[in-house]
Amino acid sequence: MSLLILDTTEERMKLSQEIFERQFARDRKMEKEYSNYRKRMMLKDINYNLETLEVAAKLDSDQIISDYARWLFQLLAFRMKDLGEERVRAQMTSHYEILKEVFKEKVQGEEKDKIFRLLDKAIEVTRETPVEYENDEDFSRGKIGRIRERFLQLLLKPDKQEARREIESSLEKGLELEDVYLKIFQRVLLKIGELWHRGKISVAQEHFCTALIQNIMAGLYPRIFSRPRIDRRVLACCIGNELHEMAPRMVCDILEMKGWDSLYLGAGVPRDSLLDSLEEHRPDLLVLSVTMPIYLDQCREVISDLKNREEKLKTLIAVGGRAFSLAPHLPAEWGADVYAQDGIELAEWAKKSLSRSNRLE
Numbered sequence: 001m002s003l004l005i006l007d008t009t010e011e012r013m014k015l016s017q018e019i020f021e022r023q024f025a026r027d028r029k030m031e032k033e034y035s036n037y038r039k040r041m042m043l044k045d046i047n048y049n050l051e052t053l054e055v056a057a058k059l060d061s062d063q064i065i066s067d068y069a070r071w072l073f074q075l076l077a078f079r080m081k082d083l084g085e086e087r088v089r090a091q092m093t094s095h096y097e098i099l100k101e102v103f104k105e106k107v108q109g110e111e112k113d114k115i116f117r118l119l120d121k122a123i124e125v126t127r128e129t130p131v132e133y134e135n136d137e138d139f140s141r142g143k144i145g146r147i148r149e150r151f152l153q154l155l156l157k158p159d160k161q162e163a164r165r166e167i168e169s170s171l172e173k174g175l176e177l178e179d180v181y182l183k184i185f186q187r188v189l190l191k192i193g194e195l196w197h198r199g200k201i202s203v204a205q206e207h208f209c210t211a212l213i214q215n216i217m218a219g220l221y222p223r224i225f226s227r228p229r230i231d232r233r234v235l236a237c238c239i240g241n242e243l244h245e246m247a248p249r250m251v252c253d254i255l256e257m258k259g260w261d262s263l264y265l266g267a268g269v270p271r272d273s274l275l276d277s278l279e280e281h282r283p284d285l286l287v288l289s290v291t292m293p294i295y296l297d298q299c300r301e302v303i304s305d306l307k308n309r310e311e312k313l314k315t316l317i318a319v320g321g322r323a324f325s326l327a328p329h330l331p332a333e334w335g336a337d338v339y340a341q342d343g344i345e346l347a348e349w350a351k352k353s354l355s356r357s358n359r360l361e
């Protein structure tokens with residue numbers, strides 16, 4: 001199904017503007033509450049809300065819209081503390097009601113029912129969501145937890161040298177490289193995202209911490225590449241305009257730790273270039289990573305392109321990333337060969353699957 005009225009970016013922008021104006025016309029108090037900066041952000045958010053609604057409708061997923069509505073309400077409640085939590089909640093529920101009015105005029109039949117169901121879900125979640133939350137309760141617990149906490153504080157300080165030393169010394173004390181990636185880097189990045197979401201650190205701090213982790217990762221490559229090789233190749237990238245390229249990079253690095261050769265293309269790879277690279281390098285495995293749910297449908301299209309090619313690819317297709325945790329049934333429906341949580345799970349699956357199909361001698 002496609003929401004035809006949102007088929008182009010211009011149409012979505014126009015609709016966002018209309019929704020924005022309706023919301024201000026309905027609620028006169030907002031004029032005083034919203035600075036020009038807030039207005040600009042609100043317009044951007046409405047556009048993003050429509051994109052998310054569109055993908056949730058295409059993939060028929062209550063989970064995508066629920067997760068998004070929860071995340072957005074908390075983000076706004078933290079960002080607009082001066083308005084108070086209940087005022088933000090009221091504005092958001094009213095926003096989803098306005099979307100219902102707009103779609104009532106523009107879509108009919110089953111499509112309308114689906115959109116209404118999703119928007120009702122968004123309203124329900126917004127009404128129930130508490131502002132405070134804890135995603136990672138045992139972050140600082142235990143021996144590794146203490147390393148995580150120290151490493152996070154060093155990144156935030158920021159103390160580049162000590163942050164690097166913290167990782168080096170944990171490796172010297174016997175921590176495995178895989179654990180440094182999954183139990184330290186990944187968990188610390190999740191925490192950094194949480195701190196940004198709650199308005200406790202700035203975008204600049206978030207960017208700096210991410211860049212520093214990438215930098216520290218680069219210093220670990222001599223250790224990673226010195227592991228025994230197994231003559232397997234993986235090619236990895238993000239989908240669409242996804243910028244979260246640390247995720248496929250970490251998957252590649254973990255496969256490198258298991259002896260694979262990786263070709264990491266990162267973010268913003270045009271679909272044709274991806275196909276050309278597959279032709280050229282003929283990897284055993286393709287890793288497609290999606291963090292933001294709005295790019296899920298493009299992942300489906302890429303998989304479908306690959307499956308429909310005249311010359312069948314021998315490459316196995318693996319998908320993963322935060323977005324799939326909201327819809328873990330999709331990869332199998334789309335014909336991906338596997339959906340895995342991380343590089344270790346993927347390496348274990350690939351070992352079995354490739355040997356079964358005689359690809360591993």
Ligand code: B12
Binds near residue numbers: 193292
């Ligand atoms: C760093 C970061 C960024 C950086 C990314 C830099 C980079 N070079 O990658 C930048 C600043 C660019 C960024 C931008 C944005 N971000 Co951001 N970002 C993050 C953050 C803090 C860390 C992401 C990360 O690297 N995680 C570490 C990786 C390793 O973990 P992972 O993603 O779970 O990946 C692992 C597994 O999922 C799995 N995996 C992943 N892919 C695959 C594939 C296969 C095949 C397999 C087997 C496994 C697998 O293995 C990985 C490694 O173990 C997250 C917080 C979080 N929860 O992760 C927010 C987060 C993802 N971002 C978020 C948002 C909102 C944004 C922006 C919209 C913000 C904005 N207003 O500009 C933009 C969107 C940009 C875009 N178009 O993509 C939200 C998303 C919320 C939502 N509802 O969707 C999050 C959750 C922050 C938050 N708590 O609010 N972000």
